[in-house]
Amino acid sequence: MSLFIQGTDGVLLRDRWGFPEATLASDNPAHLSTFPPSYEGVCHLLTICSKTNIIDKGHHTDIMADLGDNGSSSLAILRLQGFLKHTKIGTYGNWDGNSDNCMSAINAIHLEPGSGAFGAIWVDTWRAIDHVRRWYGAMTHAICADRVRISDMDSIRCSRRVFSRYRNESYIASGRGNQMLDAALTRVSHQWYPEVPALLGVRRSDGRVSHGHPAVFHDGDFVDIAISFDVVERPGNTFNLYLKLEHLVQLAAHDSLYSSVKAYLLLLLVTADMLTVYASHTWDPNSFYNHECTACNLGVRRRRGGGIPLKRSSLHYQSVPVIFTSQNEIRSISEKRL
DSSP states (O other): OEEEEBOTTSOBGGGGSOSGGGOOTTOOGGGOEEEOSSHHHHHHHEEEEEOSOOOSSSEEEEEEEEOSSTTOEEEOEEEEEEEEEEEEOOTTTTOOSOGGGTTTOEEEEEEEOOSGGGHHHHHHHHHHHHHHHHHHHHHHTOEEOOOOOGGGGGSEEEEEESEEEOOSOOOOOOOOSOHHHHHHHHHHTTTEEEOOOOEEEEEOTTSOEEEOOGGGOOTTOEEEEEEEEEEEEETTTEEEEEEEEEEEEEEEOGGGTTTOHHHHHHHHHHHHHHHHHHHHOOOOTTTOSEEEETTTTEEEEOOTTOOSOOOGGGOEESSSOGGGOOHHHHHHHHHSOO
């Protein structure tokens, strides 16, 4: 059951990014399920379900969402959007072929807002996750052992195990496109078998999603992800709540930055503002070298000693690519001089 986070203003966070890439053709607005913004609403929505397959020494628990139909429920899956960071996605995750590392082999990503302009979206996203932690602790009278510092809240980490221990399941090792790791999998197949991987997809121009290869995902991509909650109960009446990656959809690729019409228009606006500033000021070549356009979180590097900004290829981004700048940001840049 996919749940879209709803802000305190009643608007879905997906719709507050400001660009059409954030929507998928398969998401019918008439049938979207929402994750409530209030803690009380979360309490009425979620239920607890213990797992039968125990991977490690901890006791694992799934969090379910009440469908409201005859008391039925399904796995609670939260939909998030953001920019990729520290991407480690592959057919075998970060596994190196060593049997000792099968337990720790994962596919993992970090999701970040990319710009302070999207800070309000990020606060509401973190609030939703915190409500789940708070709810589970209240339901089980356990203490959350997750150590989330303020400095950790600039990104959200999601992961998924690559292997599970062999428990008499019938499994035949098959090739996955990496001959070295395929051979290593055959050697460990009597102890480990691959878990069902997260679904990977790429959004096409018409909004439809097709299968995506793990190699197409890179840092800076704007993505839609689905996560479930994997709770591990620990000794001492404590628990950890992990965000399990269920699907990863590339909404817009980072490498399409310079081919984007939006990027080109924004570059013209930034360049026009930079030239206006340059014409009305005398620069000190000893103290001024790199001028930052804080309004759009971009940097335009100048030649040493001033002069016209460098060519288009010198435009670089600080976390957020130009392609994803909203129309409001473009408008504010054109109306406000630096």
